[in-house]
Amino acid sequence: MLGSAPAAANSKYAGIVVDAKTGKTLYAHDADELRYPASLTKMMTLYLTFEALERGKINLNTRVKFSANAAKEPPTKLGIGAGKTITIEQGIYALVTKSANDASTAMAEHLGGSESKFAAMMTAKARALGMSRTTFRNAHGLPNSAQVTTARDMATLGIALREHFPRQYKYFSTRSFTFGKSRFGNHNRLLGAVRGVDGIKTGYTRASGFNLVSSVVDRDRSIVAVVMGGRTGASRNEQMKDLISRYLLKASTRGRGNLVARGAPANVAVAGLELPKIGPIPSNRHQGSQRLALAYATPTPEPVVGRAALVNSLNAQKIAIPTPAPALVPPMPVETASVDTVDPVTTASTSATTGWMIQIGAMPDRNAAIELLTRAQGDGGSALSGTEPFTMAYAKNKEQLYRARFGGFDGQAAATNACNSLKKKGYACWATAN
Template structure:
């Protein structure tokens, strides 16, 4: 089993460039200092927040709720959703041993530090993610369920879309930095409700204050547990690009809300903002019988039965996926060693003419107390200035349906001879050639012109007596062009990777 992981880099003694805020480098000690001492130094991650009344479905507070953000370790809520599903269906139990691979063991902190070849029970894994936010354990969960972390990330994305999280895409099980790991505050409120509706028995693990593991006692990173009345979970997160994130559920006197804060300048300021949001909005929530149905999954879109020969991604960590073990190193690389774009994006025009809009996410003010809502003042207007963050999806009407687009019924065209270029894009490998061709047709229709000059083709391969049909696009002479097209496909809900032909 293999997992796609980041590789640790060496600390750099100085900032690369003053203008490149998102690639600023610090030592682990300085990162920890920021996480506990209030940020500073001009660090302004893009901010978003949302509060939803669970019983009525009413939005009580929203700032940049549909702008794309990086989830960081809040990713692990979806990882646990899929683990809970395996247990519920009887495919695993709380006592099932999960094997730790060499690659899982090498994941950057935060981690348990498990050795390759060792095992951890599913219940221990749950507690490790809830408290320590262990990246090695998150990777191991993905490997043990899907065979590889890459395949597991595809499962996570499909599940997100089935729940209605239409702007979410996962690239790994932990939340470690990846430019393709994106979500929104609105999508995360859906996940926060769904995991409670679907798994009330297992949701209680998010209330775990500490975890005794092999002679160690590990405390929960969520410092609002036991400190803010009504809070019963659920997950923190941090990377340099995301800022300090927090997903929260709170119940009091028959009222129930879920709240998301993304882009805090520090752990302390994020917690202060969330505390104010809870205190301001929980009393406003509906106390009667629940009028909204549980969050349930729609039928998942058909996806490849097998994804074959996915290349291992290499990337240098920009930061850890949790604030208590924050680390920063040099730069990030994508598949094929190409640099990942982690700088703020500007509005551009794709070959198909589609406009990509710049997001409206402003910085979290340095004074969280002044910014956060209070019972007396209600809640604040969105920030009017600060660092911009690009939403890398086409602009949409807020009223537009967020459910995944229906699968196209257009029949796949007959395949013509294709000249295979040095680089191709592979969407997946299907057990039926007709399915592979239909996938290619749909991808072209929904690509917004990105694949206008690309040539679809299928490639028959046999593995262990099983015949598969790769769904691929030719037409790329350079790695960068293929990777750009693949990123565009991912933004439209497809999984893919660029590879040499």
């Protein structure tokens, strides 16, 4: 399976190497042909878990109960009985190391209400991230003929996990996980064996063959590589090593990263909300030089003025971010703004007379939040005309985070229209008011 033409040795094989700084495809073989993801599926399960953590819907100590459906999943599994619980963090560790199918189902049911609803959320998120040929039907990757993906889509997901969740991404480099009296090693044998490899995920079913997505960061170069359809775990690993050795040095030492726009939040079918309608999978054959596209806008923020006016407006509104599934998670507490927590980044009027605003993300660094607002302001066009970008500091689990928001919309319709416009550009966005 080694070299640039492995198909003669294995018809199931597909592979790709993407420069994680520029998005350039360095290598591709059948990268857009449909394959079964197997346990690579859990990468998306973890993406939605990390997203729920960032939005405050859950925390690492949230208890996840195992239903009878979750408990009966076939191995590999933790073997938790129906009615028993684990924490979200234990579930994360179980997925990245042991690739536990029962934990995947339990977390899917906790976040989505049912595994089928969660699978629809997974597919919707895949579309939002640009994974146009991927469809999910379950949260673990056990055989389902309708659950398909491509090597290119898996590379996109790997890059998105790195870019969107830099704090949580560290879990993918976990070497082992102790649960009760058992210790589970990571199935990814390249961790610690190949320089620069820091994750991400393995997968195997008889139909899929042996799959692997690898992230490599070595000094000033970075790639994400995918191997699918290996005949054995050993041959898959050798192919991945070969790809890394061949193409890492061809990766750029320069580039902005931020290749995959944050996907729009799934419209979850829980508590009476409507499921997103997933259309047919379009054909999406890319050329070898295709880049993961994200247009960058670079307007420079103006000096801060009008802080007191915006603070007074926010306190009058008592803004709270609504949760998509109020029946499953507690509402977020109402915030009180202060001069210290509100940071306007433009010079326009700061009055938000109607109380409507939008949020497009929460970042661990204020400058990153401002950069996100700046890009969105360029991409939003007329939908954001006359609005106020600002950051809002808040503490979460003793850590400082910065919400990226636009205020000053003339009613709900204007805020919703702005969100719809930004979602088309790949941003997460939701409108909120008192």
